[in-house]
Amino acid sequence: MIxxxxxxxxxxxxxxxxxxxxxxxxxCAEAVxxxxxxxxxxxxxxxxxxxxxxxxxRGDLLGSIAGIQPLIGAWAALCERMARRWGIYLQPGxxxxxxxxxxxxxxxxxxxxxxxxxxxxxxMMTRFxxxxxxxxxxxxxxxxxxxxxxxxxxICYDNEFPMLARQLAELGADLILAPSCTDTEAGxxxxxxxxxxxxxxxxxxxxxxxxxxLAAWSPALDENIGRAGLFVPPDHGMPGDGVIxxxxxxxxxxxxxxxxxxxxxxxxxxxxxxxxxxxxDWPEQFDRVR
Numbered sequence: 001m002i003x004x005x006x007x008x009x010x011x012x013x014x015x016x017x018x019x020x021x022x023x024x025x026x027x028c029a030e031a032v033x034x035x036x037x038x039x040x041x042x043x044x045x046x047x048x049x050x051x052x053x054x055x056x057x058r059g060d061l062l063g064s065i066a067g068i069q070p071l072i073g074a075w076a077a078l079c080e081r082m083a084r085r086w087g088i089y090l091q092p093g094x095x096x097x098x099x100x101x102x103x104x105x106x107x108x109x110x111x112x113x114x115x116x117x118x119x120x121x122x123x124m125m126t127r128f129x130x131x132x133x134x135x136x137x138x139x140x141x142x143x144x145x146x147x148x149x150x151x152x153x154x155i156c157y158d159n160e161f162p163m164l165a166r167q168l169a170e171l172g173a174d175l176i177l178a179p180s181c182t183d184t185e186a187g188x189x190x191x192x193x194x195x196x197x198x199x200x201x202x203x204x205x206x207x208x209x210x211x212x213x214l215a216a217w218s219p220a221l222d223e224n225i226g227r228a229g230l231f232v233p234p235d236h237g238m239p240g241d242g243v244i245x246x247x248x249x250x251x252x253x254x255x256x257x258x259x260x261x262x263x264x265x266x267x268x269x270x271x272x273x274x275x276x277x278x279x280x281d282w283p284e285q286f287d288r289v290r
Contacts, residue, residue: 001263002148005036006207006228008247010255011215013051034259038089040209043156043181045093061219065096083111093179103136108153117144122155141167149174149264156180165198174264178208183223199231203271203279206231213253228258235270
């Protein structure tokens with residue numbers, strides 16, 4: 001049994017590095033105190049760094065992502081220290097990163113007890129990212145070997161594309177982390193329904209962490225709606241609706257952790273002994289209709 005923590009993360013204004021660092025460490029300490037071994041924060045959680053910029057720059061859509069680039073190294077180092085200190089796995093959400101080719105990519109690092117394990121870039125860009133914000137798609141998917149099992153990351157919109165999760169499943173992932181950032185109820189449900197469908201199709205677990213609350217100071221993170229959740233295939237020994245846990249829809253201005261347990265061996269058992277074998281039957285059916 002593994003204890004996971006997904007943050008329903010309120011976007012707050014932290015105008016100095018010390019205020020932000022204290023906030024992030026205090027927040028993560030809550031999940032660690034609850035016994036969580038893997039912590040997940042949402043898509044663009046790292047963009048909260050823009051609160052440290054001058055008002056006119058943090059209020060500028062393009063200027064805000066350029067302005068936070070000098071802060072990303074210190075942010076990653078802070079996340080690494082927390083993972084090492086507490087002996088946990090930490091996926092601190094994603095952040096726009098200026099890549100070597102001059103393009104910005106939406107990047108999610110994973111840190112472990114022994115340091116950084118690597119990163120996953122978002123592959124599918126929303127219209128906002130592509131048309132207004134200038135965020136470019138990444139390339140390739142990977143799985144991360146951890147002491148908890150094999151983990152993949154699909155960032156927000158990526159969860160709405162079946163073949164991405166399928167590739168992670170074929171690479172051996174038992175758990176997909178789904179950091180998300182949505183500004184409407186419909187957007188939240190698109191990602192959540194996608195996450196549940198990917199759990200069903202591949203007979204794996206999917207953990208979702210969303211942003212919540214209002215942030216008038218940030219044109220990128222101004223409105224946020226969502227609930228954290230842990231989803232598995234509905235089958236023998238699993239919840240009938242496939243929902244292991246779902247965070248309460250509390251006051252959107254306050255962060256809260258969804259702390260929940262999952263037995264990945266039980267998820268694997270469903271693949272061997274379940275009422276249906278969606279994972280096994282996928283290639284046969286796909287070849288038949290193609």
